[in-house]
Amino acid sequence: MSSSLAMVEALLQEFHQPATPNIRKREIETELIAFRGQTSAWQISLQVAASIDTNPYLWFFSTSTLEHWISRRWTHLTANEKTLLRETLWNTYANLSVANVPRRQRDTFAQLIALIGKREFPDDHPNYIVHCLELVRSEKFVLGITLLRITSEEVLSNRDCVTTERQSYFHSW
Template sequence: MMADNEIDEALASLDMLMSEFFAPATSNFRKREIENMLENFSNRNDSWKHCLLFLQKSQNQYVLMFSLTTLENIINRQWISLSDNEKTEVRLTLWNELLAKHEVMVYFIRNKVAALMVSIARYDWPHLYDDFFSNIVELIRSDGSRCLLGLVLAQAASEELGAARDTGVLLPSTRRSQLERLMLKGMPQLLSALSDILEKNAQKEGQSNPPPSPTHGVPQTSALPDLLANAHDVTAAEKALNMEIVVKCLTTLQHLFSWLPLSSHVPPSLVTTVFYWGSIATQSQSMEAALCGLGGVCELLYRRYAPPSSAATALRLQHCALRLLRHLTHAPHAVAHAHH
């Protein structure tokens, strides 16, 4: 283990090198020299230990990104050579840093650390990392920035682990299939948490229900509860965070809809909720959420509903699509205003 003064000296040297590399006056020749020095450091067997220490001590974004990129290469190329104790040390250090600093991290650093947690899960879930998915759901059911962090992790997990497809990382097909099964096993809890967020924030917005059914004969079984009932005043900052959470929730669902088995994992009630957010496209204050809601709608429409077991979801999709179309065509001026 390095002494504190050695850590500080190494960090100061790295800080100086990174700042010099990105300085406008630095020549290409000098940049190549710095690149070689950084590469030599990254290739050391113990470089991951230094990077973990740098993450905990540095506030230089260049240093943080270099450390995270080095750790990413180790996870993707050398993970098998680390002992279980070393893997656990890397995982717990990253996780603790993420939980402790996610509110003050710039978004691309936060997202990079979250992506590394998912990369570790790609290899270690569930045998060494059994609480990976439950941690995500727990965060999503929290409030504020912790909820947003959970959504960042959930979308990254969907993108990297959710479907047995090529993500650029070599994995045996049996492992890819196992990861997809693990993701599907946790979907009911995740989808329930996402649905709760969307309905709760719809109430906070104090907005009305989606437009009435275009056919009077169809019962309103798909209508959301009265969204005005629990409307309340919120601060501008809270409202902005709530809307950021809604947008991230909808983009996460959009990706989930691209691969989830719809008949068994996407209930009709969730279809209705996503369509609700898509239906607020005429309200400019929620434009980003509306576009993300419509993105989720498009993913649902892209899918094939072949199994008979998907009939209920397909019927709800058709019903909601007709309602949305009627709503948009009956508000041409508002839609035109929102478009501009």
């Protein structure tokens, strides 16, 4: 796992070097896309995403890999893997320091959690909205409001075609 992570980090560093020619950048993109499709990619990416203080290129690539798995490969995950992904993202997000973590990173976490919430609420994760509201009522108010706003945007968007019935259920909260 660490060798894959080291390879991805090296590719990202090379990609972002000003001297890297466009032909090489396309090759790197192909390699990164291949990594993203590997069955262990989401697990490696989850570890990276949970450590906020990592290389920013690696962190953002990891979160985009998680978004890929949540949006396009969710059905390939087992129930335990879905739970691990959901709980790790939630716990990391709920423990973020609003003062010390850049807004873009907080919003990225909220986006990932909202994507999962949109897929799982109410059937597989009935407490999703309750957890959001608990954040609003705590000292993590900003995180709760951010998560509710992004969840609302996700539910109302046409991506993934949320049924009218599910939209109504979200709105009833």
